[in-house]
Amino acid sequence: MKNFTKFENKTTAEKLIQQAMHYKENPWIDKAKGQGKRIGCIFLNPSMRTRASTQIAAQQLGMDAIVMNMDKEGWALEMRDGVVMNKGTIEHIKDAAAVLGTYFDILAIRAFPSLTNKQEDVEDFVFNQFIKYSGKPVISLESAIRHPLQSLADMVTIQENWNKEIKPKVVLTWAPHIKAIPHAVANSFSEWALGCGHDLTITHPEGYELDEAFTKGAKIELNQAKALEDADFVYVKNWSAFNDYGKIITTDHSWMLKEKHLKKSKNAKVMHCLPVRRNLELSDEILDGPRSLVTQQAKNRIYAAQAVISQILG
């Protein structure tokens, strides 16, 4: 594996899921594998889980991990080629990424979307600049359009909570929020759930259709109550509009998941990638109750990252 940026195929995904579960049982089994190697975790945006879990994963493989908060500690980066840098940017991505490539064996990058420039976001322009200019393997710590380490951890979590032969019914439901939120988690979850063969239904208010590139093969049901019928897993997430790009169309509170919404589910487990705004996106009664898998998902981020780094190390 060279880069880890998205769902590649079912075989690779299943291998990574098994590897992650193996590392959960035996976190230090490969503690010599990364000795003498360094991973640079470069954050252009805030993080708690991704930052800590990736560092722990690298440590369990014997690697050194260096975290750089480029949004606060680095120079303001210019991303466009050929510009006269006489405004706010101080260092060009060509130079910064090339230098980082000489410091590290693997780079891991978080670069959120602008939610204003749809073309650039859809092309994952900023994230791809690091791939283009660093010359080293790159892991996505969440790009403009995908969050694959989160999705891998989510697939591990579903597997841990499902012991039947048939695939579970998985529902991805939109939740209210007061801010314009990226599509990356929802896109990636859909991409991985479908790729792993789950029966996926996506429900959201009208106007919140995701990019079809990620949802082809999912059932789209605009009636949330209907979508939640017979659900085994419900993944809760807000995202802003994709067609009316980056806009908040509604904050309809009735979409926030409570116990009463799950009466016709199959005693569904509830997932969220965190951070979550309690009683806005998801109710206390669900988050603090027996259905919630959110802490287990967050813990599995360690082993997802460990499996991916291990594959890249070879």
Ligand code: CP
């Ligand atoms: N789920 C997730 O990526 O969390 P952080 O933003 O805290 O890293």
